[in-house]
Amino acid sequence: MTATPTRGAGAVWRPGDPVGDRRFVDLGDLRLERGGVLPGVRLAYETWGTLSPSGDNAVLVEHALTGDSHVVGEAGPGHPTPGWWPGLVGPGAPLDTDRLFVVAANVLGGCQGSTGPSSDAPDGRPWGGRFPFLTIRDQVAAEAALADALGIRRWHLVLGGSMGGMRTLEWATSEPERVERALVLAASAAASADQVAWCQPQLLAIRHDPDYQGGDYYGTGRAPLTGLGIARRIAHTTYRHEEELDDRFGRRPRVGEDPLGGGGRYDIESYLDHHATKLARRFDANSYLVLSEAMNSHDVGRGRGGVDAALRAYPGVLHVAGVRTDRLYPLRLSEEIARARPGTGLSVIESAHGHDGFLVELDQVGRVVQEVLSATVPSRCGTVG
Incomplete structure (x- = not known):
């Protein structure tokens, strides 16, 4: 006996559907790493807290493969599921919105409001199988354009786990002067053969x-x-x-x-x-x-002289956290990042839940977040003009 999902087009957000807490920004055309241009890019995002007048309190939260911009909050019109990192964002939470301005975007290529295969192409039909190949770098380039649109010149912290950890590390290596602190959970510097x-x-x-x-x-x-x-x-x-x-x-x-x-x-x-x-x-x-x-395309060392050279060029605070029981992104991959870049912090999340420990062990993750937020940024982390 096998449970069979109901036939249909699947759950994708389309214009006209309930918006919920989403906001949208149109970023124009995006030049892709492998060549070509993705026209008319839109990102859906959510925010919590208030951006300071100097813009120095912004935090970017990066979701994993099947996540979206709804980091915290209830399910309801506009949001198919409750927030996927409950308790991490809010007044008095590790990402304290009394002090911080927290941003989370639905990733480029996703299906919850950002441009992806279910979005309409310029001919008015959904992209479908015509949607171009994206890399993690393309996704970060779109997020950098979002930061520009929001008036954020530099992130106080970028953090995420799994695919979100990949984007976090790519932010640190592709936009190093725009990231003061980076927290990479349950991820690697490059996708492994396994x-x-x-x-x-x-x-x-x-x-x-x-x-x-x-x-x-x-x-x-x-x-x-x-x-x-x-x-x-x-x-x-x-x-x-x-x-x-x-x-x-x-x-x-x-x-x-x-x-x-x-x-x-x-x-x-x-x-x-x-x-x-x-x-x-x-x-x-x-x-x-x-x-x-x-x-699968993830490799921060591609075209940058290898992983070690790419990581060592990042001047800010870099901290990695691996889950001891993770069999998809084993702890050794976090340890490799720490060894490759002197001064990188390393935490171990103890969990019986494997890779999903970074989503489940909220108390441990919260303590790591607070540790990274309290770290002193090296003076060589320059300013953005």
């Missing part, structure tokens, strides 16, 4: 779904939700630690089902089905492809 290997079957599952239709499924009443669900099952398994899964589910059959030849499921299968169905209700398969391939 990460790319886990990603490949996810991409294939979506593209080989008969409902994928070359990526042009919008408005057809069909979407590759089966493939997206398979991709999520694979990914979610890598996000959690194997001992946690064994402790929680063991070999228990689902209540009322018989997996021994009767077509029933084990509890762990039901759990993965649940997460697959949840994602299909709120995320777009094309965005999943675009963002996953952007993650």
